[in-house]
Amino acid sequence: MKDSAYWNIFISGQKQILEVIYTKYYDHLLNYGLKLYPDMDFVKDCIQDLFVKLYSSKNIKPTEHVRSYLLKSIRNIIIDKLNKDKLQITDKDALFHLIVDEDELEKKLGANDEELLLLKKLLQAYNQLSENQKQIIYFRYIQELPHKEIAEILxxxxxxxxxxxxxxxxxxxxxxxxxxxxxxxxxxxxxxxLTLLFMLTNKAIYSVKNQDLHPAWSAESSSL
Structure with missing residues (x-):
């Protein structure tokens, strides 16, 4: 079933389908949220707020692009919450900054010194891009979004x-x-x-020890 079909079921009044959408897109939202503000608990709370808001809303519009709709929504929630709580990102250049463990690179590439050197140089070059350029690279090569949806988010x-x-x-x-x-x-x-670099970055994010990275969410809990 297409994502838009799930969304149409949701806006028709069958809100339990949000559990399916939540499960499918949680990792995407977490990864993107951490690029905007690198605080795990803060971002997880924002994701919960997003789905509670969706569940409670009576004016959700149809969309063919569910993932970009959710990414744009979590972006707005994070920015609003940062402003409300008077929190600031201390170093703007840290947004979408990639940090890759060199041991992971060497483990992934083995004895391929030439490719290892290329990736290290690419990582350095990527981190010198502007914030907007990093975002575009991120959306194209980690989220794999078409330009039409990237344009909607930004x-x-x-x-x-x-x-x-x-x-x-x-x-x-x-x-x-x-x-x-x-x-x-x-x-x-x-x-x-670039795809390999982002993959290694994701691995670092999702392998954080002692973190409940994918907490359960249910429509029933949001209706209490």
Whole structure:
């Protein structure tokens, strides 16, 4: 069943289907939320608030893009809660900043020193991108969203999303080639390497010990 079908069931009044939507998208929302504000408990509370709000709302509109709708919603909730609680992100450049354990890189790549060196350089180059460029890379290569949905989340038009992604990839490729004069990196190889970096970052996030990363949520608990 398509996500939009689940959503239509939900807005028709069968709110128990939210449990399915919650289970499917919890990890996506957690990962994105931690990119916006790196506090696990804070983000988990915001996700709970989002689904309680959805359950209680009587004016939810249909959508074909459930994931982007939820990502935009959690973004708004996090920003509103930060403002309400007078919390601030102390270093704006830390947004969407990737931290990858070098031991994980070496374990993943084994004896492939050339690819290991490339990924280390790519990580450094990525973290030098602007916040908007990092967001575009994140949405395209970890969330794998089309530009139409990225534009909806960031409140820009689709062409602007495409242009921003193109400039970000061009900048990454240029930075890598500046660091290694002999390297000619194709767009496809660059995309694969970015995907691997994000995958390793996700592994670090989801392997946090002694954390209940996927707490249960039910429609019944929200109706109490």
């Amino acid at each position: 409140d820009i038009n689709e062409q602007s999303s495409m242009n921003l992604a193109s400039r970000a990839l061009t900048k990454l490729r240029r930075e890598l080639q500046n660091k290694n004069k002999q390297a000619i990196i194709s767009s496809e190889d660059l995309r694969k390497s």
